[in-house]
Amino acid sequence: MKHIDIVKILKDKDHFSGQQLTLCGWARTVRSSKGICFIELNDGSAFRGIQLVIDESTCPDYALASKQGVGAALKATGTVVSSYKNPEIPEINVSSFEVLGEAPKDYPLQKKRHTLEFLRTIAHLRARTNTFNAMFRIRSALSIAIHRFFQERGFTYVHTPILTGSDCEGAGEMFRVTTLDPCKAKPAGMSDAEFYKDDFFGCKAGLTVSGQLEGETLAMALGKIYTFGPTFRAENSNTARHAAEFWQIEPEVAFAELEDLIELAEAMIKSIISDVLDNCPEEMAFFDKHYDNGLVDKLRTLVQQDFVVLEYTEAIRILQESKVQFDYPVQWGCDLQTEHERYITEKVYNKPVFVINYPAKIKSFYMKQNSDSKTVAATDLLLPGVGEIIGGSQREDNLEKLERRMKELNMEEEDYWWYLDLRRFGTAPHSGFGLGFERLLLYITGIGNIRDVAIFPRTKGNLQF
Numbered sequence: 001m002k003h004i005d006i007v008k009i010l011k012d013k014d015h016f017s018g019q020q021l022t023l024c025g026w027a028r029t030v031r032s033s034k035g036i037c038f039i040e041l042n043d044g045s046a047f048r049g050i051q052l053v054i055d056e057s058t059c060p061d062y063a064l065a066s067k068q069g070v071g072a073a074l075k076a077t078g079t080v081v082s083s084y085k086n087p088e089i090p091e092i093n094v095s096s097f098e099v100l101g102e103a104p105k106d107y108p109l110q111k112k113r114h115t116l117e118f119l120r121t122i123a124h125l126r127a128r129t130n131t132f133n134a135m136f137r138i139r140s141a142l143s144i145a146i147h148r149f150f151q152e153r154g155f156t157y158v159h160t161p162i163l164t165g166s167d168c169e170g171a172g173e174m175f176r177v178t179t180l181d182p183c184k185a186k187p188a189g190m191s192d193a194e195f196y197k198d199d200f201f202g203c204k205a206g207l208t209v210s211g212q213l214e215g216e217t218l219a220m221a222l223g224k225i226y227t228f229g230p231t232f233r234a235e236n237s238n239t240a241r242h243a244a245e246f247w248q249i250e251p252e253v254a255f256a257e258l259e260d261l262i263e264l265a266e267a268m269i270k271s272i273i274s275d276v277l278d279n280c281p282e283e284m285a286f287f288d289k290h291y292d293n294g295l296v297d298k299l300r301t302l303v304q305q306d307f308v309v310l311e312y313t314e315a316i317r318i319l320q321e322s323k324v325q326f327d328y329p330v331q332w333g334c335d336l337q338t339e340h341e342r343y344i345t346e347k348v349y350n351k352p353v354f355v356i357n358y359p360a361k362i363k364s365f366y367m368k369q370n371s372d373s374k375t376v377a378a379t380d381l382l383l384p385g386v387g388e389i390i391g392g393s394q395r396e397d398n399l400e401k402l403e404r405r406m407k408e409l410n411m412e413e414e415d416y417w418w419y420l421d422l423r424r425f426g427t428a429p430h431s432g433f434g435l436g437f438e439r440l441l442l443y444i445t446g447i448g449n450i451r452d453v454a455i456f457p458r459t460k461g462n463l464q465f
């Protein structure tokens, strides 16, 4: 269909002024008074739309236009002029008008403002609202910013598998993938190997929780790699920050130790947030105005700040000395709960904090064991208001130490033979982290629930679309 994207007219009004153009889009608002119909038309090419002015005395399609409802798909031809109210803003004096698809009165987006909870029930239509138009535009810009950051630094983008046999985090949160009869349970006493030998892959399979283990194999050849793809967790956590399907960015770097990883993570967060601020000013102003006053200033401050690096042991000491009555008591060896993370980032530092060197007992098998034999060279990046957005570590590159740890955790070594091979053939120090894409979007937009940053959220009990 021959037509022009609205964004082009908005960006270069002077160039198009006086020209006769055809536009397509959906009506956001329709109102008529004294023989003039005004339609706010949005085609998704920009956050904003453009106003169509249909004058009864000059446009034969006035009657048709004025009876259109919000949500109708329209095509209009007319001349670009300056808005009567603000000469900086272009609008269209329509000469001919066509309805591509009507939207009757039961179109659910009649009101100007709906609650986010209501919009979740119409996820197939919510992208037509300002909030989700802005959100998904920022989602796109953030993705590109991430690729740009890694590409500029010589990282190779790799696609790790979604179907996998290895549970990277060992937390038993893998969704199972099977073609076996779902009604047939595994007989008592039968091994997994025996039961799954007739399954599609001839072994137990699931959806990946992380591309890290496969990513490590590529870093051991390509040096610096990153993944950017969907990961899945059958976590029973019904919170505002947990989704069953979420996107993760997982860089893995050969010849990098924990401090190199922290430097990389800090540079990445600052670079991609700056990119979004530069590239999505209207969308960010919208979230600042409607959802989180001061958001843009908060992000501008963040990209100027030095992030804090805090030993886990020190974090425990701070929490214990705080005299705050936490729901979960604090002692060395405990996992940090959201309330602890929030206290540290919001009350103590009010900036991003890398907590480092966690107790081995609460972290995954692959993390580099420190010489104190109690802690591992791991780090979580905590952000005020959101909590953990990054989890990473230096990897255990010593074969015996890794095997010993896997035995302690009753892991089957033969399931990981290829992972252990990396420690047999040309092993080297290496490190990586996983950034939760939706968690970062929560922080950047000031939105409080992961269900409102994912396009079609998948959470426990929710897979409607």
Ligand code: 4AD
Pocket: 168, 169, 209, 210, 211, 212, 233, 235, 241, 242, 243, 244, 246, 248, 250, 251, 388, 389, 390, 391, 392, 393, 432, 433, 434, 435, 436, 437, 438, 439
């Ligand atoms: O801390 P996690 O579990 O680390 C890993 O998976 C490592 N294998 C990453 C690596 O080193 N390559 O997860 C990484 C990040 C978390 O910090 C969090 O931001 C996000 O993934 N995340 C979730 N986001 C949304 N919903 C969930 N259920 C999430 N679980 C983790």
Ligand code: MG
Pocket: 380, 388, 390, 391
């Ligand atoms: Mg984690």
